[in-house]
Amino acid sequence: MAGMTISKLIQKKAAGEKITSLTAYDATFAKLFAQCGIDFMLVGDSLGNVVQGQTSTLPVTVEQIVYHTEAVRRGAPDAFVIADMPFMTCATPEQACLEAAKLMRAGANMVKLEGGEWLVDTIRMLVERSVPVCAHLGLMPQSVNVLGGYKVQGREQAMAENTVRQALAVQQAGAQMLVLECVPTELGELISSKLSIPVIGIGAGAKTDGQILVMHDMFGLNSDYIPKFVKNFLAETSDLTAAVQLYIQQVKDGSFPGPEHSFE
Numbered sequence: 001m002a003g004m005t006i007s008k009l010i011q012k013k014a015a016g017e018k019i020t021s022l023t024a025y026d027a028t029f030a031k032l033f034a035q036c037g038i039d040f041m042l043v044g045d046s047l048g049n050v051v052q053g054q055t056s057t058l059p060v061t062v063e064q065i066v067y068h069t070e071a072v073r074r075g076a077p078d079a080f081v082i083a084d085m086p087f088m089t090c091a092t093p094e095q096a097c098l099e100a101a102k103l104m105r106a107g108a109n110m111v112k113l114e115g116g117e118w119l120v121d122t123i124r125m126l127v128e129r130s131v132p133v134c135a136h137l138g139l140m141p142q143s144v145n146v147l148g149g150y151k152v153q154g155r156e157q158a159m160a161e162n163t164v165r166q167a168l169a170v171q172q173a174g175a176q177m178l179v180l181e182c183v184p185t186e187l188g189e190l191i192s193s194k195l196s197i198p199v200i201g202i203g204a205g206a207k208t209d210g211q212i213l214v215m216h217d218m219f220g221l222n223s224d225y226i227p228k229f230v231k232n233f234l235a236e237t238s239d240l241t242a243a244v245q246l247y248i249q250q251v252k253d254g255s256f257p258g259p260e261h262s263f264e
């Protein structure tokens with residue numbers, strides 16, 4: 001979308017308008033998504049899975065995110081583009097600044113990092129140095145080896161309260177957006193209501209301020225195990241453009257995600 005900014009996205013939340021987003025990894029799809037009016041695109045480290053054929057996001061490097069961010073930027077010059085900080089690029093705040101600079105030079109408008117309270121110093125340092133930050137809580141795929149699999153997070157009361165606390169902490173530290181992955185609908189709603197920054201859900205129910213999906217998933221291209229939150233929008237449409245338009249329409253009118261795509 002032409003001239004999308006973080007201020008406009010925060011205004012959308014305040015106005016109760018749903019925010020639509022997809023991952024993008026190349027110029028052609030970035031151009032298509034921009035033409036369809038998507039609010040923002042994420043150059044996700046999920047490219048490890050869907051582009052490289054890895055079994056996790058851990059092998060992805062910042063140089064690879066740079067390459068794909070440059071491609072997405074060329075395809076969609078006016079889009080709001082977020083780039084993922086890959087595994088172990090936030091080991092220290094100083095390192096995070098140097099790695100984030102590479103993504104911003106590649107054309108990103110904001111960087112996304114997986115984590116909460118333990119990253120508040122990093123978030124503060126990035127924001128002070130003019131790097132807008134999106135945090136990512138709930139299921140953090142870079143922690144798959146600690147979590148022991150891709151599972152719903154925050155079903156227990158204590159973990160839910162912990163996630164709320166982390167969400168408030170990253171907002172307090174200066175994060176201007178939050179991605180919330182694989183949490184019960186109720187927790188997605190609670191966190192969205194407690195935060196003033198947009199909360200973008202993936203498997204977090206229909207009550208978040210917006211939705212994101214991996215583009216391959218929404219085109220039904222993922223042939224392996226399909227997460228519950230995924231819907232194939234190409235199945236009901238005739239072409240890629242119509243599928244993206246249907247996704248945007250259903251996110252905006254609240255019909256996606258339905259209960260069948262959400263967790264209790």
Ligand SMILES: Nc1nc(=O)c2c([nH]1)NC[C@@H]1CN(c3ccc(C(=O)N[C@@H](CCC(=O)O)C(=O)O)cc3)CN21
Nearest residue numbers: 046049050057141150151152182214217222227228229
């Ligand atoms: N193609 C693709 N789509 C994604 O959404 C995605 C990636 N790749 N790669 C990185 C991570 C991995 N993600 C995943 C992968 C699997 C589940 C999954 O199978 N979740 C179970 C939860 C079951 C439960 O705990 O109750 C599910 O049934 O959806 C969730 C997120 C999200 N990200």
Ligand SMILES: CC(C)C(=O)C(=O)O
Nearest residue numbers: 023044045046179202
């Ligand atoms: C699924 C989204 C939120 C992501 O982090 C990615 O695509 O890497």
Ligand SMILES: [Mg+2]
Nearest residue numbers: 044045046084
């Ligand atoms: Mg990611």
